[in-house]
Amino acid sequence: MNQMMCPRGLEGGADMTDPDCVFCKIIAGRIPSFKVYEDDRNFAFLDISPFEKGHVLVVPKFHTAFLTDLPQEVLFPFTVAVQNVAAMLLKKLPCDGFNLVQNNGKCATQAVPHVHFHVVPRWNGRVINWIPIKYDSQDELAATCRRITS
Ligand code: ZN
Numbered sequence: 001m002n003q004m005m006c007p008r009g010l011e012g013g014a015d016m017t018d019p020d021c022v023f024c025k026i027i028a029g030r031i032p033s034f035k036v037y038e039d040d041r042n043f044a045f046l047d048i049s050p051f052e053k054g055h056v057l058v059v060p061k062f063h064t065a066f067l068t069d070l071p072q073e074v075l076f077p078f079t080v081a082v083q084n085v086a087a088m089l090l091k092k093l094p095c096d097g098f099n100l101v102q103n104n105g106k107c108a109t110q111a112v113p114h115v116h117f118h119v120v121p122r123w124n125g126r127v128i129n130w131i132p133i134k135y136d137s138q139d140e141l142a143a144t145c146r147r148i149t150s
Pocket of ligand 1: 017018021022023024025062063064113114
């Protein structure tokens with residue numbers, strides 16, 4: 001087996017998850033989420049404290065805190081997943097643009113130590129907001145999820 005193409009932990013090796021990690025629990029379905037995207041190596045769900053409604057978190061199914069610790073074999077499909085999710089937001093919300101935010105370390109305001117990209121939808125003529133807001137209800141979260149995934 002080619003170790004470059006199949007790093008330890010990805011296929012049949014060690015489990016690259018952390019049982020105490022909130023995002024690993026979400027990926028495993030042990031904490032409910034509003035999933036908008038999943039492939040064999042990545043998972044994406046609505047941020048429940050978004051900068052804008054439709055703000056999505058994209059995570060690799062590989063537990064590590066910093067982007068710099070991701071094996072390249074994980075990083076490349078992860079960035080493609082981020083691109084796919086951004087394209088979904090542009091088309092389905094729809095939004096006019098988006099921010100990608102990727103924090104590494106508490107000093108950089110990383111709240112969950114599992115690598116993730118924030119994909120934040122933006123609209124022309126709207127003031128950019130970096131302060132978390134709330135959805136009005138679970139129904140609004142579910143409706144937003146349905147709109148993105150329809
Ligand atoms: Zn994790």
